[in-house]
Amino acid sequence: MSSSSPKRVARRCALALSLLGALQTAGWAADAPCKLVKIVELPITMNGLRPSVTAGINGANVQFLLDSGAFFSSLSQASASELKLDTHDPPHDLYMRGAGGGRAEVSVATVKTFTLAGVPVKNVDFLVGGSEVGSGSVGLLGQNVLHIADADYDLGQGTVRLMKPLDCKKATLAYWASAGQPYSVISIDEGVAPNWHAIGTAYVNGVAIQALFDTGAATSILSTRAAARAGVQPDSPGVVSAGFSGGIGKVTYAIYIAPFASFKLGDEEIKNTKLPIGDIDLPDADMLIGSDFFLSHHIYVANSQHRLYFTYNGGPVFNLTARPSAEGSSSSAPASASTGQVSPTPGSEAAPSAGRDEEAADFSRRGAAATARGELDVAIADLTRACDLAPDHAEYFYQRGLALWRNKQPELALADFDRSIRAAPADAPSRIARAELLLWRADPDGAVADLDAADAAAPKEADIRYSIAQLYVKADRLDKAIRQFDWWIESHTVDLRYPAALNGRCWVRALQGQALPLALKDCNEAERSLQKTSPFFPQVLDSRGLVLLRMGNYRESIADYDASLKLNPQNPWSLYGRGIDELREKKVSEGQADIVRAEALSPHIADEFNRRGITP
Numbered sequence: 001m002s003s004s005s006p007k008r009v010a011r012r013c014a015l016a017l018s019l020l021g022a023l024q025t026a027g028w029a030a031d032a033p034c035k036l037v038k039i040v041e042l043p044i045t046m047n048g049l050r051p052s053v054t055a056g057i058n059g060a061n062v063q064f065l066l067d068s069g070a071f072f073s074s075l076s077q078a079s080a081s082e083l084k085l086d087t088h089d090p091p092h093d094l095y096m097r098g099a100g101g102g103r104a105e106v107s108v109a110t111v112k113t114f115t116l117a118g119v120p121v122k123n124v125d126f127l128v129g130g131s132e133v134g135s136g137s138v139g140l141l142g143q144n145v146l147h148i149a150d151a152d153y154d155l156g157q158g159t160v161r162l163m164k165p166l167d168c169k170k171a172t173l174a175y176w177a178s179a180g181q182p183y184s185v186i187s188i189d190e191g192v193a194p195n196w197h198a199i200g201t202a203y204v205n206g207v208a209i210q211a212l213f214d215t216g217a218a219t220s221i222l223s224t225r226a227a228a229r230a231g232v233q234p235d236s237p238g239v240v241s242a243g244f245s246g247g248i249g250k251v252t253y254a255i256y257i258a259p260f261a262s263f264k265l266g267d268e269e270i271k272n273t274k275l276p277i278g279d280i281d282l283p284d285a286d287m288l289i290g291s292d293f294f295l296s297h298h299i300y301v302a303n304s305q306h307r308l309y310f311t312y313n314g315g316p317v318f319n320l321t322a323r324p325s326a327e328g329s330s331s332s333a334p335a336s337a338s339t340g341q342v343s344p345t346p347g348s349e350a351a352p353s354a355g356r357d358e359e360a361a362d363f364s365r366r367g368a369a370a371t372a373r374g375e376l377d378v379a380i381a382d383l384t385r386a387c388d389l390a391p392d393h394a395e396y397f398y399q400r401g402l403a404l405w406r407n408k409q410p411e412l413a414l415a416d417f418d419r420s421i422r423a424a425p426a427d428a429p430s431r432i433a434r435a436e437l438l439l440w441r442a443d444p445d446g447a448v449a450d451l452d453a454a455d456a457a458a459p460k461e462a463d464i465r466y467s468i469a470q471l472y473v474k475a476d477r478l479d480k481a482i483r484q485f486d487w488w489i490e491s492h493t494v495d496l497r498y499p500a501a502l503n504g505r506c507w508v509r510a511l512q513g514q515a516l517p518l519a520l521k522d523c524n525e526a527e528r529s530l531q532k533t534s535p536f537f538p539q540v541l542d543s544r545g546l547v548l549l550r551m552g553n554y555r556e557s558i559a560d561y562d563a564s565l566k567l568n569p570q571n572p573w574s575l576y577g578r579g580i581d582e583l584r585e586k587k588v589s590e591g592q593a594d595i596v597r598a599e600a601l602s603p604h605i606a607d608e609f610n611r612r613g614i615t616p
Contacts, residue, residue, distance in 0.1 A: 034171040037164040039149050040117045042066070044158050045365055046372040047135035049218035049291045049319060051155055055141070056115030057083055062138045066160060067216030068151070068301075069197065069288065070142030074127040075109060078491040079138035082461040085109040087128050105129055116145070131496040132463045136429060140216060147196035151301040153215065155294045156313050156373075158365020165304045173302050174309040183311045184266025188301070189284070198301045199285050200308055203264040204275070205230040209286040211265065213301065213308065217290035219276055219319045221245075221255070226286035227277040232258045234277070242276060244535045252496075252534050253279040265289075268312055275318060292319035295373050315373045360389035364396050367403070376407040394424035401433060410437060421450075428454040428464050435471050444475040451475070455484070461491040469504060478508045502526035503540045510546040511612055519547045538567035542574045545581075549614070554581040572602035576609060583616050591616070 044051045044066060051066045060083060064073070080087060087107035106129035114124040126139065133139060150173070152161040165173065174183040186200040198213040204222065207230040224234065232239065238259040244252045255278045263270045280288065296317050300309040367382035383400035390396060401416030417434035420427065435450035451468055458464050469484035485505040492498055502522040509519035523544035530537050541564035548557035561578035564571065579594030595616065598605050609615065 034168040035166045036150075036168070036173070036175060037166060039162040039164050040119070042117060042160045042162075043361065043365060044155055044160055046155065046158070046291075046295070046368040047137075049295070049372050050133075050135045050137070051160075051215055051291055051294075052135060052137055053116075053141060053160070056113070056120070057085075057111050057138075058113055063136050064139055064141040065133045065135065065137040065216060066146075067140040067142050067214070068146055068153075069212060069214030069216045070140040071196070072127055072144050073140055073142045074106070074130065075139035076130060076132045076463070076492075077107075077128055077494065078132065078461045078463060080109050080126075080128045081491060082459045083138070085111065085128075090127070129494065131494065132492065134463070136464070143196045146301075147303055150303050153294050153299040153301070155215075155291065156296070156298070156315075156366075156369050158362065158369055163300075165302070169305065172309070173300050173305070173307075174311060175300075176298055177311055181311060182267065183309055184268050185307055185309050186266045188306055188308045196303070197284070198303075198308055200265075202287065202289075203262070204287075205232070205261050206264075207231075210284065211287040211289050212282060212285035213294075213299070214288045215291045215294055217288040219292050220288055220290040221276045221278050221280055222258075222287045223280045223282065224256075224277050227258060227275075230260065232260060232277070234258075239277075245278060252531065252536075254533070266310065268310075270317060273318070290319075291372075293317060295369060315375065356389045360386040360393065360396065363389065364399060368399055371399070371403045371406070376403055379403045380407065392423055394420040394427055394430065397423070398427070398430045398433065401430075405433075405437060410440070413437060414441075425453070426457040428457050428462075431457075432464065432467055432471065435475075439471065439474050444477075447471065448475050448477055448480075451477075451480070455480075460487050463488070463492070466492075466497060466501060469501070473504065473508060478512050481508050499526040499529040499534075499540070500536060502529070503536070503543050506540075506547060507543040510543055510550060513550050513613060516547055516551050520544065520551070523547060538564040538571070538574075541567075542571060542577075545574060545577050549577055549581055554585050557581045558585070570601060572598040572605045573608075575601070576605050577614075580609070580614065580616050 042053050044053055046052075052063045053066050054061055055064055056062070062079075062083070075083075075085070087109045090106050090108050106127045109126050109128045111124045111126060112122065114121050146160075146162070148162060150163040150165055152163050154160065154176075165171075172183075172185070174185070177183045189197070189199045199210055200213075202209050202211040204226065207226075209222070209226045209229075227233065234254070234256050236258065239256050242255040242257045245255050255276055257274050258277045259272070259274050261272060263273050263275065282288070296315045297310045297312055302309060363382045363386040367379045367386060370376070370379035370382060380400060380403050383396060383403060386393070386396040387400060397416045397420040401413040401420065404410075404416060405413035414434065414437055417430055417437065420430040421434065424430065431450040431454040435447040435454070438444075438447040438450065451471055454464065454468055458468070465484045465488040469481045469488060472478070472481035472484060482505060485501055485508070489498065489501050489505065492501070495501075503526045506519045506522035506526065509515050509522075523540055526540045527537075527544070530540065541560045545557045545560035545564060548554075548560060558578055558581045561574045561581065564574045565578070568574070575594045575598035579591045579598060582588075582591030582594060585591075595606075602608075
C-alpha cells in the first residue's frame with residue numbers, strides 16, 4: 001500500500017511516538033554491551049497465511065492483519081462504519097495503491113482510544129478505504145507501528161516483537177541463532193518516511209532483483225518483468241497458469257507458477273524451485289516476500305542498522321498449495337563471523353507463564369502456524385494441548401476443527417465445531433465452518449440453522465455476510481441469500497469482490513425467476529466493473545444469459561452464452577441455457593446438440609433447469 005503524498009498524512013506519527021513512549025523500557029546503561037530491549041511482544045495468530053493481531057478500538061476487541069507492506073495502518077470502510085467511526089477528508093492527493101496497480105480513494109478516521117498489547121493510545125489516525133482484508137480482520141496494522149523500532153518476526157512461534165537495540169551498531173542481531181547455526185544477513189534500504197519498507201537484494205537465476213518483505217502478501221510473488229530479466233516468461237516451458245489475484249481496488253492480474261534454476265537471498269539458496277509470477281507493479285521492488293517465507297524463517301528487521309537477519313526454520317519456503325510443485329531443498333552457508341552475539345535484556349523478558357491460559361495460547365498460536373505451513377499432524381498435536389489446557393476456550397476447538405477437516409478427518413472436525421459452538425453459541429466463524437461441513441455431508445437444514453445463527457450475530461455491515469450469502473445459495477435458500485447480498489453490497493462498493501457479489505445476486509434472482517429487471521441491472525453493473533480479462537467475466541455473461549432467457553430475450557441470451565462459452569467452453573449451464581434459447585428460436589439441431597453436450601458434462605443439468613421451471 002502506498003500513497004501519492006505520504007508526508008501529508010495527518011498526525012501520521014502519532015501512534016508511533018505514543019506507543020514508543022508508553023512501552024519503552026527505561027534504565028538503559030550507556031556503557032553496557034549490546035543488548036536488545038523488548039518494547040512489546042505481539043501475539044500473532046495465523047489465519048491461513050494471514051498473520052493477525054488483536055487490538056482494541058474504543059473498547060471493542062478487533063483483529064488486524066499485520067502488514068509490513070503497508071506504509072500506514074488502515075481500516076476498511078465497512079469496518080469503520082461497523083465500529084461507528086466518523087471519517088474526514090484526507091490530505092490532498094492521498095490514496096491507496098496495491099501491488100496489482102489498483103488504487104482506492106481514502107478518508108481518515110481518528111480512533112479516540114487505540115489499544116495494542118494492553119497499552120491505550122489516544123487519538124490515533126487510520127486511513128479508511130480499499131477492499132476488505134478478510135479472515136475476520138478490520139484492517140491493516142502497518143509500518144507506522146512496525147517501524148518504531150527493530151521488528152522481530154517469529155510467525156512460526158506465533159509472535160512478533162518490537163525491539164530497541166542498545167549499543168548494537170556493529171553487533172550481529174540474529175540473537176536466537178544457536179552456536180554454529182547458519183544465518184543470513186542482507187542490507188535493506190533506509191527508506192523515506194513514512195514508506196519504511198524493508199527492501200533488499202535477492203537473486204533469481206543469478207539476476208539481481210529487489211525484494212520487499214511483506215507479511216500482508218499471503219504468498220511470495222515475482223513480477224513478470226523481473227522474471228523476464230531472469231529468462232522466464234508466462235509462455236516459457238514449464239510455466240502453468242495459477243488463476244488470478246488482486247488487492248486494493250478492483251484490479252485483478254494473472255498468476256503463473258514458473259520454474260527457476262535458483263533463488264538466492266543472503267546465504268540461503270534454493271535450487272530448481274518454482275515461484276509464483278504475476279503482473280505486480282511495485283514502485284521500488286520486483287518481488288514480494290510474503291508470509292509463506294516468513295513462516296519458514298525467523299526474520300529480524302534491524303531498522304537501526306539497515307540490515308535484515310534470518311534463519312531457515314524448516315518447511316516449504318514458498319507456498320504453492322494445490323499447484324504443481326517441486327520446491328527443491330533449502331541450504332544455508334554460515335554467515336560471516338559474528339561481531340558480538342546478543343540476547344534480549346533479561347529484565348525485558350516477559351514474566352514466567354502466569355498459568356495454563358498463557359500456555360494454551362502459546363500452543364494455539366504455534367498450532368495455527370503449523371496449520372498454515374501444512375504440517376497438520378504437528379498442528380493437531382499443538383492445538384490438542386491448547387484444548388486440554390483450556391477446555392472452555394471456543395477458539396482452540398475451532399482452530400483444531402479446521403486442521404482436522406483439512407487433514408481429511410471430517411467427523412472429528414465436526415465434533416470440535418460442536419464443542420466450539422457450545423462454548424460460544426454466537427461465534428459466527430464456528431457457525432459458518434460447521435454449516436459448510438454440514439453442506440458437504442448433505443445436511444442443508446442443519447447448515448441453514450447455523451447460517452441463521454451467524455446472520456443473527458453479525459452486524460449489518462459485517463464482511464462475513466458475503467460467506468453467509470454464498471452458503472445460503474449452496475443450501476438453496478435463495479431468499480435468505482439475497483438479503484445477505486443486499487447488506488454486503490450496500491457496505492462494500494469499493495471491494496474487490498463487489499462485482500462477484502452483484503453477479504451472485506443476479507444469479508439468485510435468475511434462478512428464482514423473480515425481480516428480473518433488478519437482476520439484469522446487477523449483471524450489467526458487474527460487467528462494467530470487471531476487466532474483460534478477469535476469470536470471473538464469463539460467469540457474469542452466463543448469469544445474464546439466464547436472466548435474458550427468463551425474460552424471453554432469446555437472441556440476446558444466445559449472444560451472452562456465446563461470449564461466455566468462448567471463454568469457458570465447458571460450462572454446462574451455458575450450454576444447456578443456450579440450447580433452450582436455440583430451440584425456442586426454432587434452431588432445433590443446434591439446440592439439441594448443445595443440450596447433449598451439457599448433459600455429457602453434467603448428467604443432472606436437466607434436473608436443475610426443470611427444478612427452476614425452465615424446460616426446453
